[in-house]
Amino acid sequence: MHLLQIKNLKTYFYTTDGIGKAVDDVTFSLEKSETLGLVGESGCGKSVTALSVMRLLKEPPARIVNGQILFDGTDLLRRTKKDIKAILGKRISMIFQEPMTSLNPVYTIGDQIAEMLSLHEDLAKKQSWERAVDMLAKVQIPSPEKRAYEYPHQLSGGMRQRAMIAMALACNPEILIADEPTTALDVTVQAQIIDLMMQLKNEFGTAILLITHDLGVVAQTAERIVVMYTGKIVEEAETLAIFEDPKHPYTRGLLQSLPNIGYRSFSRRQPLHEIEGIVPSLYGLPQGCSFHPRCPDVMAICRQTAPKLVDIGDNHNVQCHLYP
Amino acid sequence: MTYIIKRLLLFIPTLIGVITLVFLILHAIPGSPATRVLGEFATAESIAEFERRLGLDRPLIEQYIDFVTSYATGDFGESYRTGEEVIDQLALELPYTLHLVTAGMIIAIIIGVGLGIVSAIKPNSLLDNIGRIIALLGVSMPVFWSGMILIILFGLKLGWFPIIGAGDTGDVPDILHRLVLPAFTVGFLTSGVIMRMTRSSMLEVLDQDYIRTAFSKGLADTIVYLKHALKNAAIPIVTVIGLSFGGLLSGTVLTETIFARHGLGKFLVDAILWKDYPAAQGCIFVISLMFLVINLITDLIYGVLDPRIRHA
Ligand SMILES: Nc1ncnc2c1ncn2[C@@H]1O[C@H](COP(=O)(O)OP(=O)(O)OP(=O)(O)O)[C@@H](O)[C@H]1O
Ligand SMILES: [Mg+2]
Numbered sequence: 001m002h003l004l005q006i007k008n009l010k011t012y013f014y015t016t017d018g019i020g021k022a023v024d025d026v027t028f029s030l031e032k033s034e035t036l037g038l039v040g041e042s043g044c045g046k047s048v049t050a051l052s053v054m055r056l057l058k059e060p061p062a063r064i065v066n067g068q069i070l071f072d073g074t075d076l077l078r079r080t081k082k083d084i085k086a087i088l089g090k091r092i093s094m095i096f097q098e099p100m101t102s103l104n105p106v107y108t109i110g111d112q113i114a115e116m117l118s119l120h121e122d123l124a125k126k127q128s129w130e131r132a133v134d135m136l137a138k139v140q141i142p143s144p145e146k147r148a149y150e151y152p153h154q155l156s157g158g159m160r161q162r163a164m165i166a167m168a169l170a171c172n173p174e175i176l177i178a179d180e181p182t183t184a185l186d187v188t189v190q191a192q193i194i195d196l197m198m199q200l201k202n203e204f205g206t207a208i209l210l211i212t213h214d215l216g217v218v219a220q221t222a223e224r225i226v227v228m229y230t231g232k233i234v235e236e237a238e239t240l241a242i243f244e245d246p247k248h249p250y251t252r253g254l255l256q257s258l259p260n261i262g263y264r265s266f267s268r269r270q271p272l273h274e275i276e277g278i279v280p281s282l283y284g285l286p287q288g289c290s291f292h293p294r295c296p297d298v299m300a301i302c303r304q305t306a307p308k309l310v311d312i313g314d315n316h317n318v319q320c321h322l323y324p
Numbered sequence: 325m326t327y328i329i330k331r332l333l334l335f336i337p338t339l340i341g342v343i344t345l346v347f348l349i350l351h352a353i354p355g356s357p358a359t360r361v362l363g364e365f366a367t368a369e370s371i372a373e374f375e376r377r378l379g380l381d382r383p384l385i386e387q388y389i390d391f392v393t394s395y396a397t398g399d400f401g402e403s404y405r406t407g408e409e410v411i412d413q414l415a416l417e418l419p420y421t422l423h424l425v426t427a428g429m430i431i432a433i434i435i436g437v438g439l440g441i442v443s444a445i446k447p448n449s450l451l452d453n454i455g456r457i458i459a460l461l462g463v464s465m466p467v468f469w470s471g472m473i474l475i476i477l478f479g480l481k482l483g484w485f486p487i488i489g490a491g492d493t494g495d496v497p498d499i500l501h502r503l504v505l506p507a508f509t510v511g512f513l514t515s516g517v518i519m520r521m522t523r524s525s526m527l528e529v530l531d532q533d534y535i536r537t538a539f540s541k542g543l544a545d546t547i548v549y550l551k552h553a554l555k556n557a558a559i560p561i562v563t564v565i566g567l568s569f570g571g572l573l574s575g576t577v578l579t580e581t582i583f584a585r586h587g588l589g590k591f592l593v594d595a596i597l598w599k600d601y602p603a604a605q606g607c608i609f610v611i612s613l614m615f616l617v618i619n620l621i622t623d624l625i626y627g628v629l630d631p632r633i634r635h636a
Contacts, residue, residue: 054540056536056539056540084542085542085543085544086542087542088539088540088541088542089540089541089542089543090542093540093541094540096533096536096537098533101532101533101534102533102534102536102537103534103537104534104537104538104552104556105534105556105630105631105632106555106556106629106630106631107552107555115541115543116541119541119542119543120542151631151632151635153631153632153635154635164537167541
């Protein structure tokens with residue numbers, strides 16, 4: 001059984017511009033203790049997918065119109081709000097892109113971590129605080145006993161993201177959803193945070209859904225990669241397969257736009273290359289395959305019908321007319 | 325800590341400023357106070373006699389220093405009308421006003437903050453619209469009108485509450501009973517502004533990333549709204565509560581007249597009608613002092629609410 005399985009998820013935004021299909025029939029699963037990379041350009045629906053799982057979308061304008069999110073054998077979309085709240089933070093937790101604004105400015109970081117523990121672990125105040133300090137030590141924040149009394153504005157971006165990770169992992173959840181956890185940070189700090197997450201993942205056995213628009217981030221960390229474009233999955237495969245033998249023209253484009261990251265087959269130097277064109281608006285998606293205006297391999301059929309996701313073997317799925 | 329000390333030290337010059345303004349009330353108005361008190365047809369001798377008796381013939385700076393020192397020592401002078409010490413009279417009136425102001429403020433905060441939160445949680449819902457209508461009524465209805473409506477409805481028609489007087493000192497249930505209608509009159513007036521600020525401030529905060537974080541922790545909605553959101557939204561709300569205190573005080577003055585209650589409001593109106601300058605000055609000073617204290621409290625609350633202010 002999969003740890004988390006998202007099946008035919010459709011999350012739409014109902015706005016005055018029309019219906020935005022931010023997540024349109026997305027299916028993938030996350031296995032126990034696995035790191036899964038969810039990759040795609042800005043606006044392709046990565047965050048909305050994650051927020052759908054966490055039920056953190058504002059409804060309206062958002063609405064989950066179809067699908068199942070299977071966790072622990074039951075469909076989270078059919079569970080009561082109370083059930084969901086018991087799962088959030090305790091068994092599935094999330095860290096966000098913006099460490100600067102994701103912590104509450106008027107409470108100490110110790111308080112914010114301890115709050116999680118006293119809520120889910122039924123601990124007394126003092127014990128929650130001690131565990132919070134332990135967690136801060138685990139994420140390698142120096143002098144954690146002292147830092148626990150500090151407010152977010154007293155910490156640097158990297159330190160705040162460490163505090164967020166400490167909070168997210170405080171109750172030892174089975175799943176950690178990390179939505180672009182390093183995008184807002186300096187390059188050196190990025191590497192430290194990713195290392196830290198991987199180290200803790202090995203220690204706790206947490207499964208991680210690592211969302212990023214940067215294939216470089218998932219290259220060394222993820223076992224499998226899901227590539228999204230305009231709300232749909234265009235390719236899904238093991239990390240090695242994505243890097244060695246990408247099938248979808250979009251995935252190839254993403255890889256070519258990646259600076260040399262020292263991945264084996266990528267060590268031959270190539271000029272940096274951007275995918276041409278821009279991501280179309282959700283409210284005016286092109287007919288047929290939504291990638292066709294930017295696609296170097298476009299065919300006549302691409303302009304008329306949308307391709308289906310097909311399994312081309314070895315757990316490699318791709319949604320493109322090149323692979324009928 | 326230094327923030328508190330800094331703020332307290334700032335209180336002293338403000339206080340001197342207020343005393344100066346109160347002093348100027350008497351002297352900035354054209355013409356001699358004597359003619360205003362004694363009337364147009366007073367003889368030159370009686371005017372001279374009046375001015376000498378009150379020291380108004382001395383140089384202005386001398387009078388000013390005298391005024392500040394006597395105010396600083398709690399000497400507000402004697403009433404022209406009764407000859408009693410103004411401070412003693414004020415001490416008698418003050419409790420009635422404090423009761424009304426406090427009760428009015430509490431009602432305004434409960435209605436304003438309560439409705440504001442409910443409105444912000446479900447914007448554009450039925451409750452939100454009802455809340456906004458109530459706020460609009462609160463802001464736009466003058467106290468003499470809302471006071472009258474309350475008197476007619478709950479005083480005369482239903483007979484639930486007395487409509488005149490503030491009750492005897494010491495009889496607590498009676499005082500509270502008589503406080504209900506005037507307190508609602510005053511509170512309702514102020515609740516509208518508070519409600520609107522609470523709503524907009526909460527709406528802004530509820531959009532912040534850390535609220536999404538709070539929900540992602542699995543916290544109950546009420547905890548997210550009241551603990552995580554309200555504390556962040558509180559600074560503009562506290563500011564507006566502090567600022568609307570002025571309106572609340574003037575509403576209190578009118579309300580005391582409508583309900584024929586004792587208090588500073590009625591005292592001030594009488595003092596002005598009788599051209600009793602020392603009484604009016606003393607009263608204005610006490611009212612200003614209340615305003616200053618509220619401002620001080622507001623600033624101290626900022627420090628409690630926001631660590632960034634405390635550490636600045
Ligand atoms: N509140 C909203 N109202 C309307 N449309 C929205 C809203 N939030 C997101 N969308 C739409 O959903 C699409 C997907 O957004 P999402 O945040 O999931 O993108 P993303 O892949 O996470 O991008 P990024 O890398 O920028 O975080 C966007 O293109 C946007 O049009
Ligand atoms: Mg995103």
